[in-house]
Amino acid sequence: MHNAYSLTYSLLTGGGVQAHAEFVSALTEDHERNAREIESKYQAKLRALQAQNDLRRKTELHELEERKSKQVHTLMKNHEKAFGDIKNYYNDITANNMALINTLKVITSASSQVLAVSCRIQKDIHYY
Secondary structure (H helix, E strand, O other): OHHHHHHHHHHHHOOHHHHHHHHHHHHHHHHHHHHHHHHHHHHHHHHHHHHHHHHHHHHHHHHHHHHHHHHHHHHHHHHHHHHHHHHHHHHHHHHHHHHHHHHHHHHHHHHHHHHHHHHHHHHHHHHO
């Protein structure tokens, strides 16, 4: 306000042009100072927001990596269980088949012995 009064007084007393130039120069300096203050304030806010966004991004990335690792671990565990189940299934089939083969060997052996005895009896019957 003081500048406005001095400008008015200067204009009334006759030193108008120089007083006006000084007034405009003072206003320009005030405006530039205010602009620099505002710019520095918003630059600081921008840096703070960038730091906050970087931290948020890193946190989200870490959480995503943890979820991915957990999911891979779950898939591996499920795969190992399924593989074990299939392995047990085929081992059971193999064991059952081996038992059946052994049973058939015993039956065949017994059948061969019965056939041999039967042939001897038949020979003995024909011989007498």
